[in-house]
Amino acid sequence: MENSADKSKVPAGEAFQTELLALIPALRRQALALSCNPALAEDLMQDALEAALKMNSSYAQGTNLGAWVFTIMRHIHRNQLRKHRRRRRLETSANSIRSAAPSPEDQETGLVLQDALKQVGAMHPAAMETFSLVVIDGMSYRDAAIKTAVPVGTVRSRVARVRRIILEAFQETKDRASA
Amino acid sequence: MTRRREYGVAPSFEELSAYMDNELDPARMHEIDLWLELNPRTQAELGRIRKIEKSLKSAARKQPPHEPP
Numbered sequence: 001m002e003n004s005a006d007k008s009k010v011p012a013g014e015a016f017q018t019e020l021l022a023l024i025p026a027l028r029r030q031a032l033a034l035s036c037n038p039a040l041a042e043d044l045m046q047d048a049l050e051a052a053l054k055m056n057s058s059y060a061q062g063t064n065l066g067a068w069v070f071t072i073m074r075h076i077h078r079n080q081l082r083k084h085r086r087r088r089r090l091e092t093s094a095n096s097i098r099s100a101a102p103s104p105e106d107q108e109t110g111l112v113l114q115d116a117l118k119q120v121g122a123m124h125p126a127a128m129e130t131f132s133l134v135v136i137d138g139m140s141y142r143d144a145a146i147k148t149a150v151p152v153g154t155v156r157s158r159v160a161r162v163r164r165i166i167l168e169a170f171q172e173t174k175d176r177a178s179a
Numbered sequence: 180m181t182r183r184r185e186y187g188v189a190p191s192f193e194e195l196s197a198y199m200d201n202e203l204d205p206a207r208m209h210e211i212d213l214w215l216e217l218n219p220r221t222q223a224e225l226g227r228i229r230k231i232e233k234s235l236k237s238a239a240r241k242q243p244p245h246e247p248p
Contacts, residue, residue: 093238113231134200135232136239141202160196163228170227 016056016065020049023066030070034077044080048073086132087121093136108173116169120162126150127158134159190214199225 027048031041052059052069059068094114120128126148133144134155141159145152190198190211197203198211215222 089239090235093235109231109234113235136236141197141200156197156202157193159200160193163196163199164192166231167224167228170231 013056016059017053019065020052020069023069024049026066027069027073031073031077034073044073044077047076051076083125083129086136087125087128090128090132090136091117091121109170112169112173113166116166119169120165124158124161124165127161130155130158131162195221195225199229 027045028041031045032038035041035044048069051072091114094110094117130144130148133139133147141152141155144155198208
């Protein structure tokens with residue numbers, strides 16, 4: 001009796017968290033199955049837990065919590081894959097410019113571009129994705145803002161940041177050549 | 180001086196980038212057009228970026244789409 005009385009005093013949020021914590025080993029296994037990489041799996045699991053905690057009010061009590069969180073995890077994983085593909089697509093494009101370049105000068109352009117985009121991809125992955133949406137896919141700043149869930153001003157500054165890095169990379173190459 | 184008044188405040192790099200994407204209001208686009216006429220070096224830099232992006236876009240189009248069906 002005492003136990004059930006105690007349980008009734010536990011806030012719904014706390015019960016939800018307890019149930020969620022008990023799911024961690026299973027979620028970890030599922031994250032590893034999706035990402036095939038222990039480090040990425042850990043990040044994916046953390047992101048899914050964080051999202052589940054934020055969205056706990058939309059969970060229907062009494063339904064399968066594990067299935068609900070796994071659905072969230074799959075969505076996150078799919079979005080991460082899309083972002084990764086966009087970044088890879090840019091880097092691969094720079095590589096194909098280099099390999100298809102008719103002259104040594106064009107080959108160097110491809111090489112500098114490839115290095116610059118690798119740098120952007122490593123340091124500013126979100127900027128790389130936004131740049132890809134605007135420059136490669138031709139999206140407006142407004143549409144890219146909706147797609148990436150950020151304000152239009154952020155899209156504007158991200159695109160400019162990538163352009164500046166590319167421009168600086170070419171300037172450095174030019175300076176080195178003339179030194 | 181007349182020219183200076185026409186183009187207003189010199190654009191920042193971020194504004195120039197938005198200009199390249201046609202994301203400024205028409206009045207500011209026109210001011211930057213005028214400013215670029217007086218700043219051929221920056222104009223050349225924008226031309227270079229445009230050329231690079233054109234190559235990048237063309238190479239990216241030859242690759243499979245990134246969005247799953």
